[in-house]
Amino acid sequence: MLALLVGIVLFFVKWCSGSSAKSRFEIENSPIRVEMIRNIAQLANISYKDEVVADSIEYYKSENEMFAGTFEKLGDPDNFRHGLKASNVKRRLTLIVKGEVWIGFNLKDEKFNIKETDSLIQIFLPEPEIIDVISTATSTKVFQENGRWKDYEIRQLKNKARQKMRRNAEMLRLQDKAKENAKNVLGKLIKKKKPVEFVFV
Amino acid sequence: MRYIFYILTFFFLVSCSDEAAGSEKVDVFEIRNIGLLATSEFTIGKIIELKDEGEWYKFGDRNILISCKAKVKAGIDLSQIRDQDITVRRNSIKIVLPYPTILSFDMDPNQVKTEVQDINGLRSQFTQEEKNEILAQGEKSIRRNLGETSIISHAKNNAEVFIENFYKELGYKDVDIEFRQAVQQEMGAH
Numbered sequence: 001m002l003a004l005l006v007g008i009v010l011f012f013v014k015w016c017s018g019s020s021a022k023s024r025f026e027i028e029n030s031p032i033r034v035e036m037i038r039n040i041a042q043l044a045n046i047s048y049k050d051e052v053v054a055d056s057i058e059y060y061k062s063e064n065e066m067f068a069g070t071f072e073k074l075g076d077p078d079n080f081r082h083g084l085k086a087s088n089v090k091r092r093l094t095l096i097v098k099g100e101v102w103i104g105f106n107l108k109d110e111k112f113n114i115k116e117t118d119s120l121i122q123i124f125l126p127e128p129e130i131i132d133v134i135s136t137a138t139s140t141k142v143f144q145e146n147g148r149w150k151d152y153e154i155r156q157l158k159n160k161a162r163q164k165m166r167r168n169a170e171m172l173r174l175q176d177k178a179k180e181n182a183k184n185v186l187g188k189l190i191k192k193k194k195p196v197e198f199v200f201v
Numbered sequence: 202m203r204y205i206f207y208i209l210t211f212f213f214l215v216s217c218s219d220e221a222a223g224s225e226k227v228d229v230f231e232i233r234n235i236g237l238l239a240t241s242e243f244t245i246g247k248i249i250e251l252k253d254e255g256e257w258y259k260f261g262d263r264n265i266l267i268s269c270k271a272k273v274k275a276g277i278d279l280s281q282i283r284d285q286d287i288t289v290r291r292n293s294i295k296i297v298l299p300y301p302t303i304l305s306f307d308m309d310p311n312q313v314k315t316e317v318q319d320i321n322g323l324r325s326q327f328t329q330e331e332k333n334e335i336l337a338q339g340e341k342s343i344r345r346n347l348g349e350t351s352i353i354s355h356a357k358n359n360a361e362v363f364i365e366n367f368y369k370e371l372g373y374k375d376v377d378i379e380f381r382q383a384v385q386q387e388m389g390a391h
Contacts (some may be wrong), residue, residue, distance in 0.1 A: 009331075017336050021256070024253055024334075024337050024379070025253065025334055026338075027249050027250060027335065027338045027339060028251065028252065029342075030243050030247065030248050030249070030250050030342075031247075031346075032247045032342075032343055032349070032350075033245065033246045033247070034243055034244070034245055035244045035245065035246045035270065036242075036243070037241070037242070037244075037355065038241070038242040038243075038244075039240070039241065039358075039359050040239055040240060040242050040274070041238070041239075041240060041363050042274075043236070043237070043238055043239040043279075044235055044238075044239065045234065046232060046234065046235065047232070047233045047235045048232050048233075049230040049231060049233075050230055052228060056328070061298070076325075078325050078328060079328070093329065100305075100334065102235075105238075107238075113370075114367070114370040116370075116371060116372055119370065132274075132305060132307065133307075135308070136271075136306060136307065136308045136310055136337075137309065137333055137336035137337040137339070137340045138337045138340055138341070140333055141333075142328075142330035142333055145328055145330050148326070148331045149328075151313075151314070151315050151332075154329045154332075154333075155310045155311060157314070159310055159311070162310075162380035172232065174232065177232070177234070181234045181235075181236065182210040183238035184234075184236075185279050185280060188279075188282060189282065189287070189296075190371065191287055191289045191294070201329050
């Protein structure tokens with residue numbers, strides 16, 4: 001009896017530690033390859049950090065399909081818990097994505113120019129734009145996964161999250177802030193005793 | 202007998218508890234003024250290889266190869282330039298720039314691809330959650346190995362060229378550029 005009890009407990013301890021450990025995967029030590037090198041000149045003036053939810057859901061089309069699908073889930077160890085309670089949700093994938101949006105100027109643009117006259121320094125800059133939407137695997141969390149999902153579907157969902165972050169940044173109209181900050185950052189580099197005028201073209 | 206049962210139950214419950222609870226760092230989402238001049242962009246590829254032999258009670262194993270690409274930008278933080286870092290003498294100017302660092306690290310989802318998946322025995326398919334976890338391991342590995350690439354020296358050279366041209370456009374004949382000492386930074390901090 002005692003041996004059986006110890007056996008059961010050891011099994012659950014092992015199972016429990018295996019399923020809840022955060023770093024359960026150890027990848028092989030493979031090399032990295034530098035595939036492309038680009039010379040750039042981007043001035044990032046505004047950083048907007050955001051967290052968005054991207055959700056994709058598919059419902060059963062009929063009651064028969066729902067019953068068949070629920071039984072199928074009950075037979076699948078990964079989806080067993082989703083089959084315990086009958087629901088009209090066939091598949092659902094929800095991601096929580098943290099990211100950062102950079103707004104700034106591309107100084108490789110031909111509009112970037114400097115002109116100096118006897119009385120004035122003029123700095124011509126292109127209009128500010130979103131130069132980067134940054135997110136990674138470590139900043140992405142799969143909140144719920146019900147059913148089987150293909151790689152292209154998660155790719156679409158991650159892109160949807162990035163689009164959402166971009167839209168949020170656009171709605172905040174951060175371009176004016178970027179212009180003001182560019183004047184401060186670049187203005188600080190100029191030590192001439194002449195007024196500096198920034199022109200956004 | 203009853204006491205042994207209680208002890209074993211206690212041991213079981215403790216072993217399943219979350220150790221990291223209570224020490225979580227909270228992210229603050231805000232709009233910040235920055236002044237980062239990115240001068241170099243490297244696209245770095247990696248094949249993430251995982252052999253998941255599983256636990257003793259799982260029959261079979263699972264292997265997966267995922268290819269991914271990361272876009273890494275390096276450059277200088279112009280907001281760290283202080284007044285005393287710029288010295289002007291007639292037609293010549295001297296500037297001390299902050300040492301270049303990694304400014305951003307991005308992984309485009311369109312550049313992530315499962316190349317091979319081999320699952321045998323009674324093992325189940327990799328879920329998207331598991332694939333994301335594997336990808337996160339790959340990301341950490343790229344970040345750790347960024348120091349092996351020439352991204353910082355590349356960014357340094359490009360920053361030098363940019364700043365020199367900037368001042369020459371402003372009419373300076375001699376432009377002397379120096380960099381502050383490198384501060385030890387974890388690669389790919391952003």
